[in-house]
Amino acid sequence: MTFESIIGHERQKNILRQALTNRRIAHAYLFEGPDGVGKRLVALAMARALLCQHRTGCGDCTSCRKVDHNNHPDIHLLDADGATIKIDQVRELQRELALKPLEGVYRICLIDGAEFFNPAAANALLKTLEEPQPNTVIILLSSRPESLLVTIRSRCQRLPFQRLPKQRLSEVLVNRLDLTEVEAAVLAALSEGSFKKALGQNRELYLVRRRELLRSLAALSSGSTIPLFKLADELAAEKEILPEIIDIFQAYYRDLLLLKHGRPQTDLVNLDLLETLHRQVDQETTESLLQKLRALDTGRYYLQRNVNRQLAMEIMLMRMNAA
Ligand SMILES: [Zn+2]
Structure with a gap:
């Protein structure tokens, strides 16, 4: 997964590319916006670029390949998947983040569904955000950022994501799926710019x-x-x-x-x-x-x-x- 292979979100990708080029990486990011529009893909592309042995997200080095196969030891994934994120999960994460990176320069933590933190877990996470470790990057993903603690939000660099315009999604669907233009337009309109819905x-x-x-x-x-x-x-x-x-x-x-x-x-x-x-x-x-x-x-x-x-x-x- 590279920034180039992700459709749309040009502004967001540019901000992250700039940060990579200037090596000014925030300790924590909050990617906010509707479900299924590609926040997670952008986060993974960011992780790959950070961990790449050539610092580009080349796609060929062992590090890039591990990211693509979801088995890079320096990426920690906390997937809420609709359930509450509990304090034990945050504590375990904190233990892992306290260690030095195993392979790359960074340890990256991806939390998908950040709105599902229960209060105790949210406060524990806040501690981590308040005392950032060097070379640790936390990326929170949320479709309901307003339900996060204000103090968590203010510790993150926020990056809002929008739905893909109907017309654009429709073009992509015609190219990727075996659909007529009319079918693609129907699917794009009902999916409201969500790739996940349209393709799932x-x-x-x-x-x-x-x-x-x-x-x-x-x-x-x-x-x-x-x-x-x-x-x-x-x-x-x-x-x-x-x-x-x-x-x-x-x-x-x-x-x-x-x-x-x-x-x-x-x-x-x-x-x-x-x-x-x-x-x-x-x-x-x-x-x-x-x-x-x-x-x-x-x-x-x-x-x-x-x-x-x-x-x-x-x-x-x-x-x-x-x-
Ligand atoms: Zn690479």
Whole structure:
């Protein structure tokens, strides 16, 4: 992983390149920004450049190869992965950081999901940040930097990361995946600039399943409630991806709203469903679309508050159907 092979984030990469060239490396960095946009890749490229035997991140030396194979002994990875980071993990890290680098000049510590520190662990980390060891670089990654201790944030050089623009992501997807331009545009719009979403499991959801789900939704009528309860069942069973499914429904009604108000097609998400959209737009009023979007918002709100999923979906669909 080199800076050159990472798409986007030019400003951030330049700042880090400059630091490397001038050998003015901060003791701690905070890479902040949405999940899945490439913060971790940039951090790994930085680590590789710092540890490289030629100080370039050449990709050929043993050190670079070890970084690429995730087995460099001077890189310490603390991966929150959604769970709390506890004080024992920070203590162990501190013990390791106290030792001299095994192979390179630096010891690098990468903490992914820095918002998951529990209070005791955060305070322990703060100690480490307050007494920086020479040749130790700590890189914190977080999508919710506001939940970190202010004192932690102020000890780090902060580097904000943005989502990749829709157009740019779409071009990359056409080049990397076997997709048509329309498919790539749909995937890019729904992934909101996140490579992880676009390239991962959401690909099938956004390209294939989306069309099925929207068909089921369109088939609901105010006459019969049986399809409605069936769809609510189906949605409630999808605990993991339900927020993304609600995103899909919202994007669809937002498309209709944009179309109703004469916005250009390039603003739409469901570019592969233009015919369906044009057919449906006449059956909806601005008010009915807004009510559906509100019903979806409320459904999402209930889910976040752990209301019974089945019930939340039934109410959401009933409200949408009545709009
Ligand atoms: Zn190298």
